Amino acid sequence: MTDVDTAHAVLQSGLVPRGTRVEVFDTIFTVFLVLGTAVGVVVIGYMLYNGYKYRDGVEREEVKKADADRPTLGELPTGGGGGRKLFLSFALSTIVVVSLVLWTYATLLYVEGGAQAQPQDPIDVEVVGIQFAWRFTYENGHQELGTLRVPEDRAIRLNVTSDDVFHNFGAPALRVKTDAIPGQRTTTWFIGEDPGTYQAKCYELCGVGHSSMNADIVVMEPAEYEEWYASTGGETNDTANESASLVGARGVSPV
Known part of the structure; x- marks a missing residue:
């Protein structure tokens, strides 16, 4: 079984966090924080212990007695207690690291295809970057510039491309x-859990107007969204095709 097959098995095992991207990435952060803290406590504690054990003034005979079972550098352990501890520490470290890598990889596999794992089919939105704005096209053909409206608790699949740089x-x-x-075209997805307005930005230097290339993601109540979506009727927002006018109004020009 390859590492990829193992990761898929972990993905199907129920050990991988599911839900929104916020929940998944927060879980990854928490797991790494807890494990990192635990490792740090063990390592620092062991260092302090050895610092105390080998402090200046301790009786040398006591140190020699305590180190009697310690394996010699370059030689295999011969069954002493120190050798067993060394072997167990390496084995445990390997198990933890490999398990963490497989779990993280399986979790990222879910993130890549999470839109298809939701109870409802995702809503597809075409996203086009232009200097210096974002144009959103909905499934009914309606377009808006600078504002993306989505329903609460529904997977939104973004198909993203650019018209220029x-x-x-x-x-x-x-x-x-x-x-x-x-x-x-690159594809990603998200779920807005709480109604409100969230800011989207351009994170790739794209010209003199890069810093103003922002958009609002408005998460709406499902009923409110359905009412708004029905009112669009597949019509195109006039400003969506007037990017040059919007860019000029901001005092910048494409480069």
């Missing part, structure tokens, strides 16, 4: 970020 679409509060590359 390299951009990078990211919304930190929703743990979503992906490249916008001319001639290519």
Whole structure:
């Protein structure tokens, strides 16, 4: 069984966190924080113990007696207690590291395809980066510039590209970020758990107006979103096709 097969097995085992990207990445952070803290406590505690044990003034005979079973550098342990401790420490470290790598990889596999794992089909939105704004196109053909409206607790799948130079679409509060590359399409997803307005930015230096290339992601109550979506009727927001006017109003020009 390859590492990829093992990771897929872990993914199906129920050990991998599921839910929104926020929940998944927060779980990864918590696991690494707890394990890192535990390792730090053990290592620092062992260092302090040895610092005390071998402190200046301790009787040398006591030290020699305590180190009698310690294996010699370059030689295999011969069954002493120190050798067993060394072997167990390496074995335990290997198990922890390999398990953590497989768990993290399986979790990231879920993140890559999490939109398909949700109870409802995801809503597809086309996202196009232009200097210096974001254009959003919904499934009914409706377009908006600078504002993405989505329903609460529903997976949103973003198909991201660029009309000019390299951009990078990211919304930190929703743990979503992906490249916008001319001639290519990258896909990512997110779920807005709480109604409100979240800011998205461009995270790839793209010209003199880069710092103003922002967008609002408005998470709405499902009923409110359905009412708004029905009102669009597949019509295109006039400003969505007037990016040059918007760029000029900001006092910047494409480069």
